Amino acid sequence: MIHRKLNILLVEDNENDIFLIKRQLNKIVEEPVIETTDNLQDFKRLLSNFAPDVVLSDYNLPECTGLDVLTTVQELDDTIGFIFITGTIHDEELAANTILSGASGYILKKHMNNLGEKLEPLLKKIVINMTSKKELRNMIRQNKITVNKIYDYLDKMNSEDQAQKENINKIREAIGNFDINRTESDAG
Known part of the structure; x- marks a missing residue:
């Protein structure tokens, strides 16, 4: 049973x-x-x-x-x-x-x-x-929550300095690449 x-x-x-x-x-x-x-x-x-x-x-x-x-x-x-x-x-x-x-x-x-x-x-x-x-899904879910929190933090940063804006954009790009790579490796 x-x-x-x-x-x-x-x-x-x-x-x-x-x-x-x-x-x-x-x-x-x-x-x-x-x-x-x-x-x-x-x-x-x-x-x-x-x-x-x-x-x-x-x-x-x-x-x-x-x-x-x-x-x-x-x-x-x-x-x-x-x-x-x-x-x-x-x-x-x-x-x-x-x-x-x-x-x-x-x-x-x-x-x-x-x-x-x-x-x-x-x-x-x-x-x-x-x-x-289920264990794997929970890990993926936690990682996505973390990534979304980082995006929220970056959105709240109000930068007037051009160098800081460029750094924030680099961070966003790196997170996006990480998220894409995680999704591809999770699918495989």
């Missing part, structure tokens, strides 16, 4: 599958908070407003594919775990492509009876990654 709150965004159009997946999630996650949708527009809204820890998605949906959903997640926040739960992936190449595209895993719906057994290790792996990334 996963002993923490987990925000789960379920992208599924079949009501029976929604019921079965939710039932299995309640067995393996102590405190699941589950939102569901079956279309990309609502998904984008929920992705921003609900802030899921993991997205579970069918592959074939009425208005899009699971790969469209995965791409949307990656564009907004590529740290969000993504798992396909689908009946569509019969082709090994397509299954491999979902993983290569960035999915954390996939489970076939034919295994719905033992979904919990297959899903729990994938979710545990996502939770472990979330914990380590």
Whole structure:
């Protein structure tokens, strides 16, 4: 069992599958908070407003594919775990492509009876990654706060001396380069 709150965004159009997946999630996650949708527009809204820890998605949906959903997640926040739960992936190449595209895993719906057994290790792996990334995000957040405080201080400095103005501009430029380099190294 996963002993923490987990925000789960379920992208599924079949009501029976929604019921079965939710039932299995309640067995393996102590405190699941589950939102569901079956279309990309609502998904984008929920992705921003609900802030899921993991997205579970069918592959074939009425208005899009699971790969469209995965791409949307990656564009907004590529740290969000993504798992396909689908009946569509019969082709090994397509299954491999979902993983290569960035999915954390996939489970076939034919295994719905033992979904919990297959899903729990994938979710545990996502939770472990979330914990380590949370520490990194906090460090980045603190660095950005520090940089913003320095910018505020520089903005408050009222310099009439040309040499001081040039020095302030050099400091701003150096901070900007530092911030860009940090962002690039954090992305890598």
